[in-house]
Amino acid sequence: MEWWKDALIYQIYPRSFQDSNGDGIGDLPGIIQRLDHLQELGVGAIWLSPVYRSPNADNGYDISDYREINPEYGTMEDMEELIAQAGRRGIRVLMDLVINHTSTDHYWFRSSRDRTSPYADYYCWSHGAPGGRLPNNWTGFFGGDCWEFDPERCEYYLHLFARSQADLNYRCPAVLEEVKDVLRFWLAKGVAGFRCDVINLLWKESLEDGRRRPVLTGLEHYLSREGTHDILRQLRQVLDEYGAFTVGEAVFVTPAMARDLCGRDRRELDLVFSFQHMECDQILVKWLKRRFRPKAFFDCLVRWQQELDWNALYLENHDQPRSIPRFGSERYWKESGKLLATLLLTLRGTPFLYQGQEIGMVNFDFTRLRQLNDVESKNVDKILRRFHVPQKLRWRILSRTSRDNARTPFQWDGGPQGGFTGGRPWLGVNHNCAAINLADQEKDPDSIWSWYKDLAALRRDRAALRHGSFVPLEAGAQVFAYRRELEGERMTVVLNFSGKPASVSHRGALVRSNYPREGFDGQLGPWEAVILEEET
Ligand code: ISL
Ligand code: CA
Numbered sequence: 001m002e003w004w005k006d007a008l009i010y011q012i013y014p015r016s017f018q019d020s021n022g023d024g025i026g027d028l029p030g031i032i033q034r035l036d037h038l039q040e041l042g043v044g045a046i047w048l049s050p051v052y053r054s055p056n057a058d059n060g061y062d063i064s065d066y067r068e069i070n071p072e073y074g075t076m077e078d079m080e081e082l083i084a085q086a087g088r089r090g091i092r093v094l095m096d097l098v099i100n101h102t103s104t105d106h107y108w109f110r111s112s113r114d115r116t117s118p119y120a121d122y123y124c125w126s127h128g129a130p131g132g133r134l135p136n137n138w139t140g141f142f143g144g145d146c147w148e149f150d151p152e153r154c155e156y157y158l159h160l161f162a163r164s165q166a167d168l169n170y171r172c173p174a175v176l177e178e179v180k181d182v183l184r185f186w187l188a189k190g191v192a193g194f195r196c197d198v199i200n201l202l203w204k205e206s207l208e209d210g211r212r213r214p215v216l217t218g219l220e221h222y223l224s225r226e227g228t229h230d231i232l233r234q235l236r237q238v239l240d241e242y243g244a245f246t247v248g249e250a251v252f253v254t255p256a257m258a259r260d261l262c263g264r265d266r267r268e269l270d271l272v273f274s275f276q277h278m279e280c281d282q283i284l285v286k287w288l289k290r291r292f293r294p295k296a297f298f299d300c301l302v303r304w305q306q307e308l309d310w311n312a313l314y315l316e317n318h319d320q321p322r323s324i325p326r327f328g329s330e331r332y333w334k335e336s337g338k339l340l341a342t343l344l345l346t347l348r349g350t351p352f353l354y355q356g357q358e359i360g361m362v363n364f365d366f367t368r369l370r371q372l373n374d375v376e377s378k379n380v381d382k383i384l385r386r387f388h389v390p391q392k393l394r395w396r397i398l399s400r401t402s403r404d405n406a407r408t409p410f411q412w413d414g415g416p417q418g419g420f421t422g423g424r425p426w427l428g429v430n431h432n433c434a435a436i437n438l439a440d441q442e443k444d445p446d447s448i449w450s451w452y453k454d455l456a457a458l459r460r461d462r463a464a465l466r467h468g469s470f471v472p473l474e475a476g477a478q479v480f481a482y483r484r485e486l487e488g489e490r491m492t493v494v495l496n497f498s499g500k501p502a503s504v505s506h507r508g509a510l511v512r513s514n515y516p517r518e519g520f521d522g523q524l525g526p527w528e529a530v531i532l533e534e535e536t
Pocket of ligand 1: 058061161319
């Protein structure tokens with residue numbers, strides 16, 4: 001059963017969702033306390049960013065034990081309770097599966113340092129090139145080279161991400177068997193599936209030098225290689241034993257590459273998170289931003305809508321700055337927040353909502369580099385310093401792109417620490433929590449939260465909005481319009497991505513507008529979103 005085609009999926013960043021014991025860190029009991037919120041929103045599944053044991057170099061994306069819960073987040077009993085309590089509310093639980101790398105604290109890695117151990121080949125070890133040079137010229141996702149020398153083994157190990165995230169070696173057959181066991185362990189507990197971290201990087205075709213590129217030299221040796229497809233087909237067999245669902249995060253994929261990962265006949269993943277629409281406002285790398293041009297964004301969305309049968313739709317996650325300041329307008333905070341909600345919930349695919357998006361949370365209001373926590377931001381800062389980039393400019397770059405923008409604690413109410421914790425939060429709560437919080441928005445039928453709730457219900461109600469075909473109508477410098485069509489049910493969505501009014505030729509009976517209006521005459525206010533229905 002493809003339940004995920006009808007569901008709205010909600011991403012939780014556990015560390016920042018709800019703290020239950022005053023230590024300033026969100027936890028599993030905190031999530032349980034807030035399940036009613038998710039049920040009210042109409043969420044069909046939650047995806048938890050990693051909650052496994054981890055030294056937290058990359059907030060859980062560096063796992064040191066796949067079968068244990070990070071004590072900061074609670075116990076295995078709490079996890080089982082969460083699965084049960086969510087289940088009672090009709091909410092499935094998805095875990096984050098990080099299998100490209102483990103933490104260097106994992107006992108596999110620690111054992112791997114000994115060449116005679118059964119774990120010796122679990123990681124990508126290499127002697128290095130003659131003359132004391134690194135094994136190759138590859139560069140990593142967080143900037144800089146991606147090799148680290150281990151004095152105990154007297155070899156280098158590969159890490160495409162942080163130094164303490166060592167890449168697993170899938171040429172060693174035991175690694176895949178270990179991963180299969182991990183899948184079974186969680187599926188037996190009642191987990192409904194996984195979001196698979198950087199899943200198209202698993203197979204390293206060779207460790208030869210890469211073509212020099214401004215970023216990620218070496219990419220051609222490990223991006224979506226055939227070996228990765230093989231691994232995914234093998235994992236699929238385990239998943240099928242439980243009817244489990246997977247969405248894979250696939251970096252740098254084109255629609256054709258995504259089809260190879262999630263085409264129905266391929267028996268690999270169910271869905272793919274792609275990045276092209278998130279790259280419309282960047283130059284080469286995510287740290288160099290350019291002005292957001294809606295037209296490029298619309299064209300990209302149209303291409304993906306047309307080239308894939310079913311998309312994983314998202315505008316935010318824990319790696320991206322918040323969507324309102326990025327694609328919308330803080331001046332028209334409410335209007336543009338609702339417009340982006342409309343886009344997310346009316347395209348063809350499965351919408352993924354990131355915590356805080358439903359109340360229009362915006363980027364952090366930090367003022368100093370030392371308020372940042374993210375390992376990526378810190379690495380980039382180090383590199384910029386090395387190039388003598390002045391502090392002001394470093395701050396300008398990092399404050400706009402830092403992943404911490406999306407990681408500040410959830411703003412439940414206008415009280416101290418936004419209702420997130422009774423203690424000192426691990427990452428600062430935005431001072432705007434008096435103005436942007438759930439408690440206020442729940443009372444307000446005109447709030448962004450109420451709009452999300454209403455649209456989620458409309459989507460459940462109208463088959464055309466879920467399963468209808470996608471027909472682009474207009475993708476200009478300012479207006480994006482498309483139709484969703486299913487067996488005579490025709491719904492038109494018109495979105496004005498601008499602070500200036502617009503006039504369009506699309507007509508129909510008004511189903512929804514984020515402005516108070518009775519009918520639709522083709523005139524759109526700033527950041528207005530309307531849903532129309534063809535009159536029969
Ligand atoms: O942040 C990014 C996109 O703007 C990427 O460089 C990101 O690192 C990449 O998408 C991979 O992300 C995933 O794996 C990382 C982890 O840090 C991210 O949080 C996770 O989503 C390593 O596990
Ligand atoms: Ca806690």
